[in-house]
Amino acid sequence: MTRPDVPCSAVAVDLAVLTVRDRCLHVLVVVRAKRPHQGRLALPGGFLEPDEDLDQAAHRELAEETGLDAADLNVHQLRSYGAPDRDPRGRVVSVCYVALMPDLPLPIAGGDARAADWAPVEQLLAEPDQRAFDHHLLLTDAVEHARDRLSHTTLATTFCPPEFTIAQLREVYEIVWGTQLDPSNFHRKVTGAPGFLVPTGGRTAGTGGRPATLHRAGPATRLHPAILREPHSEQHTKGATGHEYR
Amino acid sequence: MTRPDVPCSAVAVDLAVLTVRDRCLHVLVVVRAKRPHQGRLALPGGFLEPDEDLDQAAHRELAEETGLDAADLNVHQLRSYGAPDRDPRGRVVSVCYVALMPDLPLPIAGGDARAADWAPVEQLLAEPDQRAFDHHLLLTDAVEHARDRLSHTTLATTFCPPEFTIAQLREVYEIVWGTQLDPSNFHRKVTGAPGFLVPTGGRTAGTGGRPATLHRAGPATRLHPAILREPHSEQHTKGATGHEYR
């Protein structure tokens, strides 16, 4: 059905699957088994199938790589990448998705036997030229995207198990943002944001301190008021990722 | 160069070019000259050329449709659309860009002689099924994107001429958001946001009121503090566009 008079490209869907693990932000990576970039770390992904929506492809790839049903996870399109030379095999336009998930037992070795494992984001970002294709750029953008979203949405709860304490949630923010947050003020903010947290009635025990009340994620998606990343101040002319707004 | 063993798609780049005109938000549309959707209004766009980056393609299309050099305009990728049946001719994945510009003299009839003209966004959004392809969805997302960005970035100035008054800037916010803003409080906020506005020294004249000082866009891109859309309050569980975060 594709028309012969129109330039034709392969369309790939790549995934930046993020989680918080061992007090660090991790991303799911695979070791490439084939050329090009054989042996290098890459984001999991694959080509769009003929009768598939982009979102469907992302969910399928996620299921193949992690064995997880993405239905209740958080998978969102980030942006597309189409530099003409980004894949030496030919023209490939890649649609990148970001998925956030709690620290589940393990990424099952993928359906197609590629080795998939968690890698610390900080370490990967420190060596810009070791990734396959332009996946360093994809990862940079994905992390920045996740950081931004934590401020304005209730996304942080997707890094947590179904029931969690406010300290666990605070740890997520601290790790993703690389900052320290005041426990007392953080508590006030998140409990004050309508629809963010729902107390389950349960409490923790055996942690050597006052037991914490357990919470579930509430119905809200946008956060009001937002939880700000920077202690305020400063001229904000920065923007790291190369996809600067305005 | 494209490998035969991989599903192949056409990749299109579509543009939602927004401007403020006659106190309404307008978008640049073309009347489709060919089937499918002949005679219907569509967002301008075209297919990705073999040796072109996505951003380059967006700039090229913008130049073709408006005759404008996009260098100093504001063109950003929104997201991609890839429903299998979105184009009856075959598989087409479309990367949508949003461009914001001041109300320049006119959109020159495009290089390929298609009629390009401004259409009021409100009117287009009111008739969901009259657009070509899924361009109603693209437009919905583009407008929501622009609205969100006004709060947190200095994007609003790109709707204004090089020199503008604070009242003109306020009008941009009011029109894009569909709200009324208090002139006095708005003035306090925008003049207080560091790097947002730079007074040029000039003043208006002949407007039947106190002359306003003229400003240029400042160096800042992010806005601090943000200029909030809603007078506060309310449970924010909404999200209109179908691409809900969380």
Add this chain to the structure above:
DNA sequence: CCACTTATGGTCACATTGACAAAAATACGG
């Protein structure tokens, strides 16, 4: 000079925030 219009500045009550203190509720060591 006066009415009118628009821009800009000020006031005040209120909400949000960060820094910090204090209280509550547990574990653990003696």
Add this chain to the structure above:
DNA sequence: CCGTATTTTTGTCAATGTGACCATAAGTGG
């Protein structure tokens, strides 16, 4: 069993941002 350390949770206070609203400044047109 008591005191101390630890962690959660609740307050307090000053600084700042915000909305509602009023006042003043500085033009135009009669």
